[in-house]
Amino acid sequence: MSSSPQNYSAVANSHTNGTIRRTKILLLGTRRSGKTSLFQVLFNGFPLKQAFYLEPTMRVAKHLVDTVIPLEIWDCPGNITVDTLGASLADFATIVFVIDIRDLYQQPVSKLVEFIVAACQVNPDINFEVFVHKAERLQEDDKLENFRQIHERVMDRLIDESPEFEQFPLNFHLTSIYDHSLREAFSLVLHKLIESLPYLEDLLNVFCANTASPKAFLFDTSSKIHVATDTSPVDQATHNLCCDYLSMLNSFGPLYRSNAINDPRTSRDSPATTPPPTATPLSPASGSVSASPGVPLASPPKPPFFPCAATSLSPSHPGTTLTYHLVTPHLALLALLPTTVYEVRRGLVEWNVVWFREGVREIWEVEKERSAGEVV
Amino acid sequence: MKKKVLLMGASGSGKTSMRSMIFSNNPASLTSRLGATIDVEQNHVRFLGDLILNLWDCGGQDAFMDSYLSTQRSVIFSHVGVMIYVFDVESREMEKDLEYYRDCLEGLSQFSKNANVFLLVHKVDLVREAERNTVVERKVEELEKASGETPVKVFSTSIYDESLYKAWSNIVNTLIPNARNLSKHLRIFAEACNATEVILFERTTFLVIATSSHADSSDAFPSDPVALHALDPKRYERTSELIKAFKQSCSRLREEFRSLEMELAEFTAVLDEMTKNTYVLVVVHDPVIETAAIRMNICMARKKFEELQGDSLVSEK
Ligand SMILES: Nc1nc2c(ncn2[C@@H]2O[C@H](COP(=O)(O)OP(=O)(O)OP(=O)(O)O)[C@@H](O)[C@H]2O)c(=O)[nH]1
Ligand SMILES: Nc1nc2c(ncn2[C@@H]2O[C@H](COP(=O)(O)OP(=O)(O)OP(=O)(O)O)[C@@H](O)[C@H]2O)c(=O)[nH]1
Ligand SMILES: [Mg+2]
Numbered sequence: 274m275s276s277s278p279q280n281y282s283a284v285a286n287s288h289t290n291g292t293i294r295r296t297k298i299l300l301l302g303t304r305r306s307g308k309t310s311l312f313q314v315l316f317n318g319f320p321l322k323q324a325f326y327l328e329p330t331m332r333v334a335k336h337l338v339d340t341v342i343p344l345e346i347w348d349c350p351g352n353i354t355v356d357t358l359g360a361s362l363a364d365f366a367t368i369v370f371v372i373d374i375r376d377l378y379q380q381p382v383s384k385l386v387e388f389i390v391a392a393c394q395v396n397p398d399i400n401f402e403v404f405v406h407k408a409e410r411l412q413e414d415d416k417l418e419n420f421r422q423i424h425e426r427v428m429d430r431l432i433d434e435s436p437e438f439e440q441f442p443l444n445f446h447l448t449s450i451y452d453h454s455l456r457e458a459f460s461l462v463l464h465k466l467i468e469s470l471p472y473l474e475d476l477l478n479v480f481c482a483n484t485a486s487p488k489a490f491l492f493d494t495s496s497k498i499h500v501a502t503d504t505s506p507v508d509q510a511t512h513n514l515c516c517d518y519l520s521m522l523n524s525f526g527p528l529y530r531s532n533a534i535n536d537p538r539t540s541r542d543s544p545a546t547t548p549p550p551t552a553t554p555l556s557p558a559s560g561s562v563s564a565s566p567g568v569p570l571a572s573p574p575k576p577p578f579f580p581c582a583a584t585s586l587s588p589s590h591p592g593t594t595l596t597y598h599l600v601t602p603h604l605a606l607l608a609l610l611p612t613t614v615y616e617v618r619r620g621l622v623e624w625n626v627v628w629f630r631e632g633v634r635e636i637w638e639v640e641k642e643r644s645a646g647e648v649v
Numbered sequence: 650m651k652k653k654v655l656l657m658g659a660s661g662s663g664k665t666s667m668r669s670m671i672f673s674n675n676p677a678s679l680t681s682r683l684g685a686t687i688d689v690e691q692n693h694v695r696f697l698g699d700l701i702l703n704l705w706d707c708g709g710q711d712a713f714m715d716s717y718l719s720t721q722r723s724v725i726f727s728h729v730g731v732m733i734y735v736f737d738v739e740s741r742e743m744e745k746d747l748e749y750y751r752d753c754l755e756g757l758s759q760f761s762k763n764a765n766v767f768l769l770v771h772k773v774d775l776v777r778e779a780e781r782n783t784v785v786e787r788k789v790e791e792l793e794k795a796s797g798e799t800p801v802k803v804f805s806t807s808i809y810d811e812s813l814y815k816a817w818s819n820i821v822n823t824l825i826p827n828a829r830n831l832s833k834h835l836r837i838f839a840e841a842c843n844a845t846e847v848i849l850f851e852r853t854t855f856l857v858i859a860t861s862s863h864a865d866s867s868d869a870f871p872s873d874p875v876a877l878h879a880l881d882p883k884r885y886e887r888t889s890e891l892i893k894a895f896k897q898s899c900s901r902l903r904e905e906f907r908s909l910e911m912e913l914a915e916f917t918a919v920l921d922e923m924t925k926n927t928y929v930l931v932v933v934h935d936p937v938i939e940t941a942a943i944r945m946n947i948c949m950a951r952k953k954f955e956e957l958q959g960d961s962l963v964s965e966k
């Protein structure tokens with residue numbers, strides 16, 4: 274990933290808290306391809322109906338997004354060129370190029386190729402991701418056919434430019450703001466930018482092994498993008514269920530919030546203000562811990578409070594429970610657990626959550642230092 | 650016990666759409682595939698076990714309407730418990746709609762004097778938000794005038810938000826005998842759990858059938874915990890909507906939703922089966938109370954509520 278001194282000063286200009294280095298993502302694509310919509314739906318919880326009325330973007334909009342790593346996402350007008358961008362392509366870690374799936378004409382492909390060629394000259398490490406967007410508009414067969422055609426055309430044009438591009442690592446994703454395919458695609462984009470990803474994956478693997486969980490995700494709660502998952506393959510239906518579960522929990526919170534002046538809950542510590550107590554990492558082998566929830570760590574009088582939830586599915590045996598545990602103010606661990614484990618060995622689960630949370634917190638600190646450190 | 654529910658309104662006003670969402674768990678996105686209803690589609694839906702809703706979804710094309718009002722008149726309008734009349738907010742033929750509506754009221758007064766009448770100003774999502782209130786107010790006035798002496802309740806609805814659940818919860822509430830008694834026992838239960846509020850839902854539709862709070866203006870009961878916490882007034886219908894949506898996600902994975910417990914920053918809650926036909930949501934704001942304790946309380950209350958529900962349905966024949 275590139276990071277030059279100019280790069281830092283550009284960020285500082287656009288944001289008063291300029292002391293951290295943000296990883297930059299450029300959103301490109303022809304007019305009305307859906308760039309602004311997808312950004313707004315992901316990061317501002319935009320209601321879909323409102324996306325319908327979006328005005329064309331006239332100037333580059335630079336958005337600061339704080340997830341597991343600090344991001345700066347540039348939403349560009351459709352007619353932008355390498356020259357009018359006003360920044361060097363060397364500043365960006367990733368370029369996301371959005372193409373309307375029904376747009377099989379030359380224009381978007383030429384534009385994409387133009388940017389690839391220019392970017393490779395100044396920044397050979399840059400990631401290029403193509404979102405073949407609005408995919409829900411087409412029936413399954415047409416969808417795959419158009420996807421294939423767009424892929425083929427881009428590669429043909431690239432090879433025309435130079436045979437060297439034959440090996441160019443270009444990733445194509447089918448996306449739509451109307452389902453969770455957009456979140457899944459953006460997760461994959463983000464994974465390439467998180468240097469600590471292997472450590473997060475390790476933590477998730479250990480959690481899964483200790484709790485007999487077939488799948489666990491670390492989600493950014495508001496955007497519902499998963500920041501990491503254990504190394505078992507992601508099943509799309511499971512991923513969608515987790516996204517829907519998060520949406521539901523996000524909506525429930527404010528719905529029953531007390532508006533009383535002296536709500537007893539508001540006085541309680543939230544993870545945003547109190548760091549969790551230090552836990553001794555549990556050795557993965559010791560699976561016999563069955564202490565009652567929270568007991569070993571609760572330091573009186575006020576244990577820090579971390580929101581959690583669980584939903585049990587399928588009344589038939591063995592049954593699955595989908596758990597949610599907030600681990601930092603913005604990240605939550607979502608795991609599928611056998612209901613028997615959740616009900617009978619609750620202590621074990623809680624203990625592993627504490628251990629996981631501690632691990633994430635340590636990684637988070639390192640990431641924070643990293644993004645702060647590189648600018649000094 | 651059977652209750653006949655008439656679903657009436659012009660063709661395309663959205664009757665079958667709402668029926669399929671409320672009673673068959675279909676998502677709103679699939680309603681555009683529904684064809685026009687031919688004549689009357691009758692459906693029996695078991696609601697709360699012993700209460701059977703006999704839904705008459707009456708196709709709204711003119712030819713059918715004319716026949717309901719003439720040759721089929723006594724069949725259609727006899728023994729009606731509730732008539733729901735749906736008006737498309739953007740209807741271009743309001744005059745004609747109102748004429749048919751008045752004719753139906755006449756049919757009702759002839760064969761089912763005591764039927765409750767609900768009017769839905771539907772598809773309000775089509776009206777721009779800024780104008781929605783004024784447009785709906787005008788419609789309500791128009792409809793009340795057209796109803797003359799007949800007492801009616803008007804709701805504005807859309808299949809794309811929680812308003813549909815609000816209207817239907819109100820409708821089914823008029824069909825549940827002894828809903829007040831249920832409410833009283835929910836209040837006792839809420840106190841036992843130290844809960845702010847307890848809400849009872851019907852199992853398949855997730856419509857609200859009773860709550861622990863006082864239905865009347867909360868000013869009248871200043872000590873009511875709900876009034877004290879000034880909770881969001883849309884919470885009932887929003888909860889129905891949220892849970893229904895989540896149930897759909899579960900079924901896409903061939904899983905079945907069973908229960909939910911939450912210990913969030915804002916509140917603690919458990920949603921679980923209460924009786925064979927109901928789910929209960931217990932909402933607590935006291936941070937000391939844990940979900941396990943709430944679960945235990947629900948467990949202990951189950952038997953009582955099975956009895957109550959049995960009683961309330963038998964008592965009124
Ligand atoms: N069907 C469908 N429409 C979409 C999707 N994403 C965006 N749109 C629609 O596409 C239109 C254009 O969206 P914008 O987000 O304004 O597109 P843009 O790329 O930012 O356009 P410019 O700023 O003019 O370059 C809007 O009407 C969106 O509602 C999608 O996934 N599916
Ligand atoms: N925008 C909007 N469209 C709706 C709403 N409810 C239903 N519709 C649409 O209205 C159309 C007609 O709905 P139906 O439910 O078939 O209408 P109907 O009243 O049963 O019509 P008949 O069977 O011919 O009497 C469908 O395409 C629905 O998607 C709503 O709340 N908002
Ligand atoms: Mg735009």
Ligand SMILES: [Mg+2]
Pocket residue numbers: 664665666684685686706708
């Ligand atoms: Mg119909």
